Amino acid sequence: MFQNPIKEVIDLSHEVSENMENISGWTTAFPMMDTIAKTRQLSGGKVGYAARMILISEHTGTHIDAPRHFVEDGMDVASIPVEQLCLPGHLLDLTHRKVGEAITVEDFEEAEKASGKPVGPGSALICWTGVDKVWGQKNMNRIRPHIPAESAQWMVEKNVTLFATDLIGMDHPDEWHDPTHLAWLENNICMVQQLCHLDKLVQKDFLFARSRSRGNRLSGARGRAGRLSG
Numbered sequence: 459m460f461q462n463p464i465k466e467v468i469d470l471s472h473e474v475s476e477n478m479e480n481i482s483g484w485t486t487a488f489p490m491m492d493t494i495a496k497t498r499q500l501s502g503g504k505v506g507y508a509a510r511m512i513l514i515s516e517h518t519g520t521h522i523d524a525p526r527h528f529v530e531d532g533m534d535v536a537s538i539p540v541e542q543l544c545l546p547g548h549l550l551d552l553t554h555r556k557v558g559e560a561i562t563v564e565d566f567e568e569a570e571k572a573s574g575k576p577v578g579p580g581s582a583l584i585c586w587t588g589v590d591k592v593w594g595q596k597n598m599n600r601i602r603p604h605i606p607a608e609s610a611q612w613m614v615e616k617n618v619t620l621f622a623t624d625l626i627g628m629d630h631p632d633e634w635h636d637p638t639h640l641a642w643l644e645n646n647i648c649m650v651q652q653l654c655h656l657d658k659l660v661q662k663d664f665l666f667a668r669s670r671s672r673g674n675r676l677s678g679a680r681g682r683a684g685r686l687s688g
């Protein structure tokens with residue numbers, strides 16, 4: 459067994475399963491292309507391998523939104539500098555906000571004070587609400603607090619590098635024009651959403667790292683998010 463110099467690695471991503479729907483109702487499919495039994499038979503027993511196709515929305519499960527999601531010709535996923543995806547993490551505890559409540563600028567200012575660090579560029583700002591507990595439930599997009607556009611604008615003014623959260627959608631679920639999404643994306647702030655296990659980050663110094671696919675023109679992408687501490 460090798461000695462990893464990183465003390466702890468925590469996977470902050472939800473698992474994805476076949477037939478799982480995203481918040482817009484698009485489904486997920488992993489159809490089988492080849493099976494070990496089929497290829498073994500075809501090769502007369504020389505080889506057997508399995509392969510599936512993956513059909514999934516960019517915006518399913520734990521994923522990142524790039525500006526291209528809301529801004530024509532905005533930065534796509536492939537153009538996000540990797541330095542913006544691997545950053546010191548800054549956790550803000552907003553778990554006191556309940557279903558249907560707004561997470562206001564005052565809430566963020568208080569959480570900032572409690573965290574002991576100023577909100578600003580050079581870190582992944584992680585908004586922890588605790589809603590990962592209802593993830594996968596029908597109507598999960600409505601069983602959560604929301605972030606009004608003014609709070610997103612507050613982060614824009616503080617020049618936040620990357621926004622991340624366990625929220626399943628950030629806007630008020632009845633505001634179909636998504637003003638919060640727009641406030642971040644038209645100001646080039648990418649958003650990682652639907653994280654889990656954020657309770658494991660409390661009172662720890664950590665690095666937030668996120669993988670992403672390099673497909674150009676993508677408005678969002680799945681990938682794994684994790685927390686490392688050295």
Ligand SMILES: [Zn+2]
Pocket residue numbers: 516517518521522523678
């Ligand atoms: Zn998305």
